[in-house]
Amino acid sequence: MTLDSDDEAGPQSKNSREDVDLDPDFVFDIGGDSYADILANGSTTQDLIKAGSKAAPISVDEIIARRRLSLKRKRNQEDGESDSENGDEETGGEDESEDEIDSEGDARDEDEEESDEEGLEMDELGEVSDDPLASSGEDEEDNEEEHPDDSSENDADSDSSEDEEEETEADKARKAAFFAAEEGTSEAHDSFLSMNLSRPLLKAITSMGFQKPTPIQSATIPVALLGKDVVGNAVTGSGKTAAFMIPMLERLLYRDKGKKAAATRCLVLLPTRELAVQCYEVGKKLASHTDVQLCLLVGGLSLKTQEAALRARPDIVLATPGRLIDHIRNSPGFTLDAIDILVLDEADRMLSEGFHEELTEIIKSCPKSRQTMLFSATMTDSVDELIKMSLNKPVRLFVDPKRSTARSLVQEFTFKHKVIIFLRSKKLAHQMRIVFSLLGMKCEELHGDLSQEQRLNALQSFRDGAVDYLMATDLASRGLDIKGVETVINYDMPNQLAQYLHRVGRTARAGKRGRSVTLVGEADRKMLKAAIKHAAGEDQVRQRSVPTEVAQKFVEKLEDLKNEISEVMKEEKEEKQLRRAEMELKKGENLIEHEAEIFSRPARTWFQSAKEKEKAKELSKQSHESGSKAAKSDQKKGSDDKPRRDKFAGLSRKAKRRKMAMEEDREAGTEKAINAAIRSAKKAARPSKIGHVAKPSAPSKARGGKPGALSTRSGKKGAFDTDFGSRAKHQEGVRAVKGSKPNLNKKMKSKGGKRK
Numbered sequence: 032m033t034l035d036s037d038d039e040a041g042p043q044s045k046n047s048r049e050d051v052d053l054d055p056d057f058v059f060d061i062g063g064d065s066y067a068d069i070l071a072n073g074s075t076t077q078d079l080i081k082a083g084s085k086a087a088p089i090s091v092d093e094i095i096a097r098r099r100l101s102l103k104r105k106r107n108q109e110d111g112e113s114d115s116e117n118g119d120e121e122t123g124g125e126d127e128s129e130d131e132i133d134s135e136g137d138a139r140d141e142d143e144e145e146s147d148e149e150g151l152e153m154d155e156l157g158e159v160s161d162d163p164l165a166s167s168g169e170d171e172e173d174n175e176e177e178h179p180d181d182s183s184e185n186d187a188d189s190d191s192s193e194d195e196e197e198e199t200e201a202d203k204a205r206k207a208a209f210f211a212a213e214e215g216t217s218e219a220h221d222s223f224l225s226m227n228l229s230r231p232l233l234k235a236i237t238s239m240g241f242q243k244p245t246p247i248q249s250a251t252i253p254v255a256l257l258g259k260d261v262v263g264n265a266v267t268g269s270g271k272t273a274a275f276m277i278p279m280l281e282r283l284l285y286r287d288k289g290k291k292a293a294a295t296r297c298l299v300l301l302p303t304r305e306l307a308v309q310c311y312e313v314g315k316k317l318a319s320h321t322d323v324q325l326c327l328l329v330g331g332l333s334l335k336t337q338e339a340a341l342r343a344r345p346d347i348v349l350a351t352p353g354r355l356i357d358h359i360r361n362s363p364g365f366t367l368d369a370i371d372i373l374v375l376d377e378a379d380r381m382l383s384e385g386f387h388e389e390l391t392e393i394i395k396s397c398p399k400s401r402q403t404m405l406f407s408a409t410m411t412d413s414v415d416e417l418i419k420m421s422l423n424k425p426v427r428l429f430v431d432p433k434r435s436t437a438r439s440l441v442q443e444f445t446f447k448h449k450v451i452i453f454l455r456s457k458k459l460a461h462q463m464r465i466v467f468s469l470l471g472m473k474c475e476e477l478h479g480d481l482s483q484e485q486r487l488n489a490l491q492s493f494r495d496g497a498v499d500y501l502m503a504t505d506l507a508s509r510g511l512d513i514k515g516v517e518t519v520i521n522y523d524m525p526n527q528l529a530q531y532l533h534r535v536g537r538t539a540r541a542g543k544r545g546r547s548v549t550l551v552g553e554a555d556r557k558m559l560k561a562a563i564k565h566a567a568g569e570d571q572v573r574q575r576s577v578p579t580e581v582a583q584k585f586v587e588k589l590e591d592l593k594n595e596i597s598e599v600m601k602e603e604k605e606e607k608q609l610r611r612a613e614m615e616l617k618k619g620e621n622l623i624e625h626e627a628e629i630f631s632r633p634a635r636t637w638f639q640s641a642k643e644k645e646k647a648k649e650l651s652k653q654s655h656e657s658g659s660k661a662a663k664s665d666q667k668k669g670s671d672d673k674p675r676r677d678k679f680a681g682l683s684r685k686a687k688r689r690k691m692a693m694e695e696d697r698e699a700g701t702e703k704a705i706n707a708a709i710r711s712a713k714k715a716a717r718p719s720k721i722g723h724v725a726k727p728s729a730p731s732k733a734r735g736g737k738p739g740a741l742s743t744r745s746g747k748k749g750a751f752d753t754d755f756g757s758r759a760k761h762q763e764g765v766r767a768v769k770g771s772k773p774n775l776n777k778k779m780k781s782k783g784g785k786r787k
């Protein structure tokens with residue numbers, strides 16, 4: 032497939048390629064758009080979105096429209112006679128400029144076609160002209176990285192050269208000892224029916240338009256149904272979400288029921304709020320014919336609604352780490368004591384330094400007897416990383432060659448509809464959005480400087496096609512499944528291969544075609560090489576040089592806009608300050624009016640002080656910028672000089688006293704005993720798991736050399752163990768009999784379930 036064929040058919044056209052794994056003719060999400068459900072339901076949205084926490088959003092488009100109107104009025108005043116003429120001219124002028132852009136774009140297409148060459152000559156890279164927008168007034172100092180959910184991106188194996196590193200014999204031996212001997216294969220199941228899933232699930236799968244499992248689904252579902260730990264890797268857009276949601280739901284169908292037995296048994300952790308919302312919606316659709324309850328816990332949405340939902344003990348909780356910890360600490364009665372399945376989506380990201388402390392805190396709260404599943408398109412199988420998760424002989428399911436892009440992804444140029452443009456900073460994303468708006472191109476921005484409401488709305492406008500361009504930071508690089516994204520543009524080459532693969536993975540999803548374009552310069556040579564190496568097919572990478580005249584035209588156009596851009600930004604800033612002042616005033620009024628109620632509430636607690644949190648954030652940002660390793664040692668250093676003062680700043684006297692007492696306990700060494708007592712009291716209070724028969728502990732070898740974790744895990748049965756046993760009695764003759772296994776490939780068949 033070449034650019035030419037692309038131009039004729041368009042990237043979303045029917046695909047006749049035989050080697051595409053998914054059926055490209057599918058219309059996905061026929062049950063509705065994932066965000067539409069959340070946003071269309073007015074009452075839910077109002078409940079979900081935290082009100083009053085940030086000043087009301089300011090619309091750049093409104094500011095631009097207002098400026099245009101006042102400019103028009105001013106002109107009309109100045110030249111009363113030629114009112115209508117001026118108006119016409121102005122509109123005409125705008126149209127013209129849009130036409131100009133179009134024709135320039137077309138001209139560029141032609142030029143590009145002319146310069147089309149087979150393959151990419153590395154020596155010709157110098158010909159790729161400088162970025163045409165480089166002189167757009169971009170603030171060079173603003174190299175602030177966007178950190179999804181307030182943490183930084185930091186891929187463990189960040190560098191392409193690392194990727195090329197040969198695995199030593201010792202590494203191989205460690206992996207062999209760490210992972211289960213069996214490996215799943217994608218041939219095992221070519222139908223959901225042969226997986227013996229329950230009817231309500233099959234019904235949902237059909238109504239979602241899934242005719243057959245994707246390779247990662249056919250490899251994962253049977254293994255996950257056995258309760259085994261899984262480390263899964265498959266390219267972006269290959270259906271990993273359903274790969275863990277389906278077995279999770281299937282297992283939940285056989286859980287203990289009744290009011291007393293209600294408990295949160297499954298936890299899915301995701302790195303960004305948007306991703307959590309998306310996964311929640313997929314889960315809800317898959318669970319639509321079952322009685323399984325799901326609950327979404329993400330920052331930026333209403334705490335109260337989430338607390339109320341948690342009181343009903345939902346079966347599955349989907350959460351971002353920060354908000355989850357907040358609830359563990361502050362929502363009475365909510366614990367992770369009954370977790371039987373823990374899933375880390377975008378697991379390499381979750382295992383990175385940015386989430387280290389939060390993840391440790393969460394893992395501590397989950398029982399060791401749980402099943403753990405890790406998934407990512409850039410999943411690592413490095414034992415050093417995985418060891419943190421206390422996995423139990425995980426099955427390694429890597430269905431695609433390590434770190435590859437989707438086969439249907441053509442890494443190419445030019446783009447007018449459904450385009451995501453990735454930029455390195457929030458500020459740059461915002462500036463570019465202003466530029467596009469001024470040029471009359473419909474666009475939205477998505478990054479962490481926006482309120483959650485703005486983030487959801489921007490995504491929705493882009494999904495709906497109300498805007499053509501989405502200016503995004505890496506907040507949007509992972510996992511987001513937006514139908515019909517035609518093009519991904521990297522305004523600059525990311526400095527980590529994983530980041531690149533996730534970004535370009537927003538297009539060419541589920542067998543559809545898509546393009547990615549990356550503006551590269553000489554400094555990007557190494558990353559460019561790595562990107563080419565990981566492309567699914569060599570013929571799918573093209574080099575284009577932007578002709579100097581075209582670039583120059585845009586530079587001039589941007590020069591002309593410079594004043595207008597800074598005026599818009601100035602107005603925006605003033606408006607923001609005004610709104611903030613109004614907010615403060617309102618806050619003050621509320622404080623006076625509801626003083627008694629506000630101060631009677633217990634203060635929320637957090638496992639790090641504000642300073643520690645800030646420090647962790649800073650460190651993870653550094654580690655992102657310097658490619659992880661240097662910062663890791665910094666972090667060690669950093670943890671030694673954790674701030675001691677100011678720890679209790681902002682807390683009520685009561686909370687302060689409680690925290691100080693806890694510290695004293697800790698110093699006196701009593702904290703462990705107290706925590707153990709609390710845990711055992713909680714345990715006694717929680718619903719018993721049917722058929723919970725304690726088995727004698729297995730010898731420590733079975734835990735892969737981790738005796739501490741072993742005894743709990745092998746000695747205790749999860750809630751699902753009995754579910755599977757009891758299922759045989761009333762099931763349609765499926766896999767549920769103890770010791771029986773689903774229809775796995777031969778290798779798999781030779782092994783039993785880990786807890787059977």
Ligand SMILES: Nc1ncnc2c1ncn2[C@@H]1O[C@H](COP(=O)(O)OP(=O)(O)OP(=O)(O)O)[C@@H](O)[C@H]1O
Nearest residue numbers: 241243244245267268269270271272408510512541
């Ligand atoms: N069996 C299937 N048949 C057809 N389409 C499917 C199937 N399973 C999933 N899909 C669709 O494929 C798309 C991508 O799925 P999903 O978002 O789970 O990918 P992913 O592997 O998690 O991607 P990423 O690595 O980018 O997070 C979704 O639109 C989903 O509805």
